[in-house]
Amino acid sequence: MTSLSNPAPAAPDSQVHQKVYGDLDHLAPVPGTAEIPVALKKQWLRDMFLIREFEVRCMQAYQEKKIGGFCHVYIGQEAVAVGCTAAVQHRDPIVTAYRDHGHALARGMDPKYCMAEMFGRIGGCAKGKGGSMHMFDRANNMFGGHGIVGAQTPLGAGLAFACKYMDEVIDGGKNSRVALCFLGDGALNQGAFHEAQNLAGLLDLPVIYVCENNGYSMGTAISRGTTMSHSLVTKALGYGIDGYVIDGMDVLEVYVAMKRIADKCRETSRPAFVDIRTYRFKGHSMSDPRKYRTKDEEDVFEADDPIGKLERHLVGSGAMAAEEFKDMQKAIREQVREAVAWSDASPVPPLSELAHDVFIEPWGEYTGSSQPEITGGAPNLPSCRTIDTQEELL
Numbered sequence: 001m002t003s004l005s006n007p008a009p010a011a012p013d014s015q016v017h018q019k020v021y022g023d024l025d026h027l028a029p030v031p032g033t034a035e036i037p038v039a040l041k042k043q044w045l046r047d048m049f050l051i052r053e054f055e056v057r058c059m060q061a062y063q064e065k066k067i068g069g070f071c072h073v074y075i076g077q078e079a080v081a082v083g084c085t086a087a088v089q090h091r092d093p094i095v096t097a098y099r100d101h102g103h104a105l106a107r108g109m110d111p112k113y114c115m116a117e118m119f120g121r122i123g124g125c126a127k128g129k130g131g132s133m134h135m136f137d138r139a140n141n142m143f144g145g146h147g148i149v150g151a152q153t154p155l156g157a158g159l160a161f162a163c164k165y166m167d168e169v170i171d172g173g174k175n176s177r178v179a180l181c182f183l184g185d186g187a188l189n190q191g192a193f194h195e196a197q198n199l200a201g202l203l204d205l206p207v208i209y210v211c212e213n214n215g216y217s218m219g220t221a222i223s224r225g226t227t228m229s230h231s232l233v234t235k236a237l238g239y240g241i242d243g244y245v246i247d248g249m250d251v252l253e254v255y256v257a258m259k260r261i262a263d264k265c266r267e268t269s270r271p272a273f274v275d276i277r278t279y280r281f282k283g284h285s286m287s288d289p290r291k292y293r294t295k296d297e298e299d300v301f302e303a304d305d306p307i308g309k310l311e312r313h314l315v316g317s318g319a320m321a322a323e324e325f326k327d328m329q330k331a332i333r334e335q336v337r338e339a340v341a342w343s344d345a346s347p348v349p350p351l352s353e354l355a356h357d358v359f360i361e362p363w364g365e366y367t368g369s370s371q372p373e374i375t376g377g378a379p380n381l382p383s384c385r386t387i388d389t390q391e392e393l394l
Helices: 036-062 078-087 101-105 111-118 152-170 185-189 192-201 251-268 295-302 306-314 324-343 351-355
Strands: 179-184 207-213 242-247 270-279 382-385 389-394
Touching: 036 078, 036 306, 036 324, 078 101, 078 179, 078 251, 078 306, 101 111, 101 152, 111 324, 152 179, 152 192, 152 242, 179 185, 179 251, 179 295, 185 192, 185 207, 192 207, 242 251, 251 270, 251 306, 251 382, 306 324, 324 382
Parallel strands: 179 207, 207 270, 242 270
Antiparallel strands: 382 389
């Protein structure tokens, strides 16, 4: 990991990223990769393989027309969501873009609710109304995927502001939380992102903008559409926000680097920006033939698969037997198959759902709101009720 608070000039980046390492002496030390408990490493291997298997099944379901609309799979980038999520606390809020299934699973969403949402079924985390791009899990402080490019970046600042206000103003203490806001490199050119950074820098908001830099904005290499593509942290430095570069193809490196950054952000209540260099093995979406990159390039990155890398580390060090990993894969595949079957059995939302969940309480043709099955399915308690056009506070 390299600190680029004062970056030196660098040669333009090619489409194939170069790994960047270094020291961050000004950040508090955390255990190195060798000191991470084996149990955690095994859990992260399981989490990454769960995301991989889930996405493979999503691709199959999309081809079978069980999933409609857009579908952006996370294959290849699993180390980012798993490593970043592990580096923060469960009470720290997370918000992300539309490539969001991996983040939801890494945060703890049950695969069956995630898959049911993919299928547009009532048992989904958003009752099938959001689909692939809108995974939301309040219990796990996962504040959704967002389909508009860059739209989640102001929300990341807002979540950080809410946490800070609660901790410092309402509770009268010290800020103790950070918000993670994930975005793709294509979102760097959106005005909302720059407005959000300006506010974050101005108001000392504890938000970490995690740019999952996979080298392409849809079908365009980043160097063709973004200035300073070889040094993306310059997008933050002008707002007084420190920037860092991390190798996103190694979950252990991601965890160690992000833990140090998150600890500093939590302690100082200041924002940060991370250029986390990763690669998506598949196209931008299921409809993308990815003719804009070469097979040789893809082969280079697939050989650097973060799942295979961690497996080799564990097996090679004697911490895990090869048979144990095979058993893990078998169990996860069965878990995802069960999620697919559960989602198939979940009903399609009735047409009446169009008028439901619009307002919390009933009003006119709108029938109020209720929680999805993932949170128990209980009705939302209204703050007021309508009786003969007169509103009464409860």
